[in-house]
Amino acid sequence: MIEQTEISQRARVLSKRRRRDVLMSFEEKELHEHLRILLDKMEPDGVVEITHGPQEYGKDLVLVREDQFGRTIIGIIVGTGDIRGKTLGKVDKIISQVQQAFAHPAKLKAILESLTISEVWIMLAGELSGNARKRLKGELNGKSIKTFDMNWLIDSFTRNYPQVFFEGKLIDFLQEKIQKFEKKHLFSKRGKNLSECFVEPLVNTIDMPAQFDEEELASTIRTIIKRRRMPFLQLNLVLRPGKKIILGGDPGTGKSVALAKLAIDNWRKASELVIRGISKKQQVEVPILVSTKEILESGDSEVLRKEYFSNAELLDRFKVNLLAVDGLDEALPNQQKNILEKAEEFSKQLGCALIISTRKVDIIKTLSSRFERYELLSFDFGRALKLFQKLLTDKKILDTLKDGLRRVEFQIPMVPLSLLLLVELVESHKEVPASVTELYERFSDLMLGRWDKDKGIEVLFEYFIKQRFLAELAFKEFLQKERLEITRKELEGFLNEYSSRYGWREENLRGFVEEIRRSGILNTKEKVTFQHRSFLDYFAASYIHGKSEQFENLNDVIVRIYFDDTWGDVAFFYTGLKREIDNSVLEKIFAFEGKHLATLVDKLAVGRLLQAGWHSPVATKHFGIENAIAFAPTIREELLRVAEKSKVPIPKIYADLVVLVLSDFSFSSGFLVKEAKDVFDRLLSKRPQCSPYMQMLSLLWAIQRLLKPQEIRIMIDGVLESLSKTSDLEEQARTFLLLRALEQRDKATTKMIERRLHKLGKKYPHVFKALLPPIRKGLRRRRQSRRR
Numbered sequence: 001m002i003e004q005t006e007i008s009q010r011a012r013v014l015s016k017r018r019r020r021d022v023l024m025s026f027e028e029k030e031l032h033e034h035l036r037i038l039l040d041k042m043e044p045d046g047v048v049e050i051t052h053g054p055q056e057y058g059k060d061l062v063l064v065r066e067d068q069f070g071r072t073i074i075g076i077i078v079g080t081g082d083i084r085g086k087t088l089g090k091v092d093k094i095i096s097q098v099q100q101a102f103a104h105p106a107k108l109k110a111i112l113e114s115l116t117i118s119e120v121w122i123m124l125a126g127e128l129s130g131n132a133r134k135r136l137k138g139e140l141n142g143k144s145i146k147t148f149d150m151n152w153l154i155d156s157f158t159r160n161y162p163q164v165f166f167e168g169k170l171i172d173f174l175q176e177k178i179q180k181f182e183k184k185h186l187f188s189k190r191g192k193n194l195s196e197c198f199v200e201p202l203v204n205t206i207d208m209p210a211q212f213d214e215e216e217l218a219s220t221i222r223t224i225i226k227r228r229r230m231p232f233l234q235l236n237l238v239l240r241p242g243k244k245i246i247l248g249g250d251p252g253t254g255k256s257v258a259l260a261k262l263a264i265d266n267w268r269k270a271s272e273l274v275i276r277g278i279s280k281k282q283q284v285e286v287p288i289l290v291s292t293k294e295i296l297e298s299g300d301s302e303v304l305r306k307e308y309f310s311n312a313e314l315l316d317r318f319k320v321n322l323l324a325v326d327g328l329d330e331a332l333p334n335q336q337k338n339i340l341e342k343a344e345e346f347s348k349q350l351g352c353a354l355i356i357s358t359r360k361v362d363i364i365k366t367l368s369s370r371f372e373r374y375e376l377l378s379f380d381f382g383r384a385l386k387l388f389q390k391l392l393t394d395k396k397i398l399d400t401l402k403d404g405l406r407r408v409e410f411q412i413p414m415v416p417l418s419l420l421l422l423v424e425l426v427e428s429h430k431e432v433p434a435s436v437t438e439l440y441e442r443f444s445d446l447m448l449g450r451w452d453k454d455k456g457i458e459v460l461f462e463y464f465i466k467q468r469f470l471a472e473l474a475f476k477e478f479l480q481k482e483r484l485e486i487t488r489k490e491l492e493g494f495l496n497e498y499s500s501r502y503g504w505r506e507e508n509l510r511g512f513v514e515e516i517r518r519s520g521i522l523n524t525k526e527k528v529t530f531q532h533r534s535f536l537d538y539f540a541a542s543y544i545h546g547k548s549e550q551f552e553n554l555n556d557v558i559v560r561i562y563f564d565d566t567w568g569d570v571a572f573f574y575t576g577l578k579r580e581i582d583n584s585v586l587e588k589i590f591a592f593e594g595k596h597l598a599t600l601v602d603k604l605a606v607g608r609l610l611q612a613g614w615h616s617p618v619a620t621k622h623f624g625i626e627n628a629i630a631f632a633p634t635i636r637e638e639l640l641r642v643a644e645k646s647k648v649p650i651p652k653i654y655a656d657l658v659v660l661v662l663s664d665f666s667f668s669s670g671f672l673v674k675e676a677k678d679v680f681d682r683l684l685s686k687r688p689q690c691s692p693y694m695q696m697l698s699l700l701w702a703i704q705r706l707l708k709p710q711e712i713r714i715m716i717d718g719v720l721e722s723l724s725k726t727s728d729l730e731e732q733a734r735t736f737l738l739l740r741a742l743e744q745r746d747k748a749t750t751k752m753i754e755r756r757l758h759k760l761g762k763k764y765p766h767v768f769k770a771l772l773p774p775i776r777k778g779l780r781r782r783r784q785s786r787r788r
Contacts, residue, residue, distance in 0.1 A: 007171070010275055011162035019154050022165050023125050028080055031125055032060055034157075034164050035078060037172070039063055041160045049108045058100030062108060064115065075101035075117040082126040091132050094122060095139055102143065119144045125153060166275045170284065173314055174271045181260040181289070186420050186532075189520065190391060197390040198261050199383050199416075201254060203232050203247070203374045232258050232376065233265065239322055239353040244344065246328075248360035249376035250665070251534050251569060252417030255357040258376060259324050262355075263289040266322065283319035288350075290324070292331045292339045301346040320350045328358035330484055330533055333565040344370065360665060375661070379414040381405065387419055392427075401426050410670030410706055411614070412436050417532060435614055435671075437576020440538045444470075444521070466516060467542065469498060474536050475543035479567055484529065484536070491528045534569070541573035559588045562609070563602055572612050581613035583620055590627050597638050604631045604659075607666030607702075614671040621675040628666065629679065629695045632659050636694060652771045653737055656694070660738065663698035673706040677715075684718045693719065693731060697738045709746050716742075716749055720756075733760060733767045 011019065026034065032050050039048045039061070047064040059075040066072075077097045083090045098120050105114035120143065122136075128149060136147070148156075157164050163171040182193040190197070235245070249255045266287045273284060288308050298304040309315050325343050328336055340356065347354035360375055379387065388401050401422065412418055413436055421443040425433065433439045444467060477486050477494055499509045516522060523529045530536035544551065544558075551557050562571035575581050589606055592599065606628040610621055639655040667676050680699045683692050700715055707715075716739060723735055736757040740750075761768050 007162040007166070007275065008158055011158045011165050014165060016154060019158065019165055020150055023150070023153055023157070024081070026080075026125070028078070031080060032078060034161070034168060035076070035123065036061060037168070038157060038161045038164075039076075042156065047108065047110050049110060051106065051108075057104035057106075058097030059106060059117070062106045062115070062117075063121075064108070064111065072119060073106060073115045073117050074119045074121055075106060076121045076123060077101065079122065079124045080126060083124070083128050083132045091135050094136065098122070098140055098143065098145065119146070121145075122147045123153065124149050126150060167317070169311075169313055170274050170317055171271055173309070174267045174274070174286070178264050178267050178271075181264055185257050185260060186254070186416055187391060192391070194257065194260060195264065197387065198257070199379070199387045199390065200231050200233055200261075201258060201379065201383070202229050202377045203235065204229050204377055205372070205374055229377075233262060235355070235374070236262065236265070239355075241321075241351050241353060242348075243353040244347065244371045245353070245355045246371045246373050247355055247357045247376055248373065249357070250360055250378065250413060250415060251537075252413060252415040252532070253376045253378060254416040255376055256326050257416060259289060259326050259355065259357055263287045263322075263324060284317055285321040286318050287322035287324055288320050289326065292325055292327050292335075295325055295339050295342050295346070296331070296335060298342075298346075301349040304346060305350070320352045322353045322355065323347045323350060325354070325356045328356050332482065332484070379416070379419070381409060381414070384414050384419055387416065388423065391420075391423055394427075397423075397426055408433075408670075410668075410673070412439055417534065435576060435579075435612070437538075437573055437579075437612055440534070440573065441577070444535075444538070444542075466512075466519065467539075468546065469512075469516070470521060470539045471543035471546060472498070474530070474539035478530075478536060479540045479561075479570065482566070484533070484566075485527045488524065488526060488528060491524065537567070537569040538573045540567070541570045541577060544570070544574050545577040555582065555585050555588055558585055559592060562589060563592060563594075563599065565598070568602070572608055575609045576612035579613060579615040581609050581616050581620065581624070583623060585609075586620070586624050586627065595638075597635070597642055600631050600635045600638055601662060604628050604635060604662050605666045607663075607669070607672060611669040611671050618675060621672060622679060625667065625672065625676055625679045625699075626682070629663070629698055630692075632663065632698045633692070633694045635659055635662070653734065656734060656738055657741070659694065659698055660701040660741070663702045667699060667702035668705070670706060673703045676703050677707075677711075680715060684715075684722060693723070693735045697735065701738075701742065704742055712742070713746050713749050716753075720753075729760075729764055729767045730770060733764070733771055736760060737771070 023031070036048050036050055039046070043063060043065065045066070048061060050061050051059050058077060060078040061076040063074040063076060064071065065074065077094060079090065079094055081090070101117050101120050105116050107114055122145065124147070128136075128147075133147075161168070163175075182195060185194040187194070187197045239245075247255060247259070266285075270284045270286045288304070290304070290308070294304070298307070305320065306315065309318055323343065323346055325339070328339060331339055343354055343356055356371075384405060385402060388398055392398055392401075404426065405422070412422070412433070418436060418439060421439050422433075425439070425442050433442050473491075473494060477490065478484065495509065495513065499512070504512065517524055521531055521535055523531060530539070544554075548554055558571050558574060561567050561574075586606065586609075589609075590603060592603070606624055610616065610624045613620075616624075636655045636659050639658060640650070640652060643650045643655075676699050680696055683696050683699075686692065696719055700712070700719075704712055719735065719739065723732055726732065736753060739753050740757055
C-alpha cells in the first residue's frame, strides 16, 4: 500500500507555491470539507463538524476537544483568498464572524446539548497583509483567538493529509479500500496486513486448449496436455473487457484472500496514477470486489456502481476494469444460477472483466463455454514453509512446524486455512494433528478455551458447553433451515431459548456471549455468520456426531447430506469425527438414485470420505475406491453428452482430463495411497480386452506425487504391456495422451511414451482427429512462416 509517509514525501516534492495554488483553488465549501478531514486526522479523539446555514453564527467548523481537564469548544472561521489593503472588507467580515461565534452557542449533530465557544481559530487560505493583521489583533484583543496562515495550512496538510494535493477524495477512497482488505483476512488476528503475510499461490487452467497438427504431433500433444500453471497475480495480464473467469479451489485454499490481494494491487496501481497526476485527463481504472450477496441485492450494475463509489465525483473519475465476485459456493444452490447471470450482465454493462470464486468441484460440475476456468492450487511444501516464516519469528516453533508438516504433508490439506490452524495449535501445544478433521477438532478446543484454566485464564463456561452450543446453533439454525447467515435477533432468540433450557441467569448469559465472541469462531455483527464456512460445516457435523442416537436412519441422513450441494462437507467432517466409514454408507452412496453429472461426480469423490475416515478397515477402503473409480468412464461420457446437448464444443480428451482432475480431488492422500495402488493392480490384472484404462489412469494420476519414480515406471510399464494387446485404436491414443500428461520424473519413460505416441499419430492421424479438434485456421500458416 502507498503509506501516508510516502504520499507526504511526494507532496514535499511539489513546490510550496504549487501546494499553495492547489489550496487556493478550492471553493469555500470544498475547502471546509478538506479542513474537516485534516482536523479529524490531527485530533483523532475529538469531534469535528462543518456548520452550514443560518444557525452557524460565524463558525464554519466546530472542533470539540475532551481530555482529563474537561471539554474545549473551538469555533473555526475559514478565510479564502488574499486579504490586502484593497480587500479590508474581508477583515470586517472575519471580525463579525468572531464576535458571532463567541456570542452564540454551537449546535452539533453528534452532541445533543448546546456548546459555548471557548476559543476561536482563524484559518486563512491566502496571504494576510500587515495592515490587515494589525487590525485583527487590535480589534479582537482580549479574546481567546489563534490565527493559522497559509504556511501552517501547507505544512499541516503535507504532514497529515497530503492527499489534498493529489485529488484527495480519490486517494481517500482507494486507501480506505486497501486498508479494509489489508485488515480483513485469515491472518489479521496476528496483527499483520494481508500484503505482509501473503504467499502467492499458483493457478492451473481447467480448460485445455486442444488442437491437432499432423506435422508437429509431439509438440502439439505437449501443448494440449500441459495444463498452464502460473502465479495467481499474473491473471492480471489476461484480464480484459469481456473476459470471464471462474476461480475454483478446495475449501480453505484462500480464494477470498487471493481476490483481495488482486484488488489491493489494482487499487494501489490506481493510487500511483492519481498521485503522479497521470490520470487527470482520463478515468482511473479500478476493480469492484463484492460478495455474491451484494450481487443478489443490486438491481442493476448502475445501482451496484453507485453504492460502491458512494458519490458523483468518484463515479465520474473511476472506470471499472474488473468485477470480482467472491463466494458463489456460499450462496444457496437455487440462487447460484441467478448470481452467475447477474454477474455476467453487470460485467457486460460495465464493460469490464469478471472473476467469480467458488469450490473446485462446482466449476467441474458446471459446463459453460462462456467462462474460462482456473483452479487455485494448494501450497507445495516450500510455499507452506514460506507462510510459516511470514507468520512466525520463533525458530523452535518453526522447526516443530517444519518437521511436523513433513510427516503429515499428504494427510492435511496444504491450504492457508489449515496451515494457519496448524500454526495456532503448534504455538499452544507443540504438536501436529494427523488429519484435517482432527485439526479442526483441536483448533475448536483451543479457541473455545479447553486449556484456558491451565493457563490461569478465568472462564465461566467449560469449553464443551460452548462447543455444544455452537454445534446446535450450526445444525438447527443454519443447516436445518437451509441458510448460511442469520440475524442478530434470531441469534438472541436462540440464545434465550438455550439459556432458559439450562437455567442460566442473565449474568451467566452475558458472560457466555462474551466468551463465544472472544473465541473468534462467530461473526456477530448485523448478520451472524461463522468466521469461515468450514467452521459451520464442522460444527453442524459435530452436532450429528454427538446426537447420533437421536437420528432415525442415521446413514440415510448422512447420505442425503453428502449429496446436498450446500452441505456436502458436513458428511466429510462427520466421517472425520468418527475416524471411519461404514460399508453400508458407501453402499447407499453408490446406489443413490440419479444419473445427473453432479450426482456421478459426487460418487467418484467418495475418496474424500475415505480420507476423512482414515481409520477404516483396508477392505472398506478397497471397496470404496474400486466402486468410486468405476464411475470415471461414465462421467467422461456424461460430460461429452452434456456438452453436446448444451452446444459447448469440447474435444473428447478434455473430458478425460476433467476426470483426472476429479480423481486427484478424491484419492490424492497419504491415507489412501497403498489401497489405491492395490486397486490399480487388480484392474491391471483383468483381460486386455476389458481392461479399464480410464480407471487405472485416474488412480495413477491421483497418487503419482505420493509414489517413487520407480513405482510410477512399473505401473506405466504394466499399462503399456496391457495396451499392446488391445486393438482399440482410440483407447490406445487416449491412453498414450494421458500417460504423457503425467508429471514425469523419469526422462527415459517420457521419451519412450513420446516415441510411441508419435508413431501412432503418424500411422492413424484420423484417430487423434476424433479426440482433438482441428488446428485453428491460420495457425499452421504462421508456424510454417516461422520455420522459414
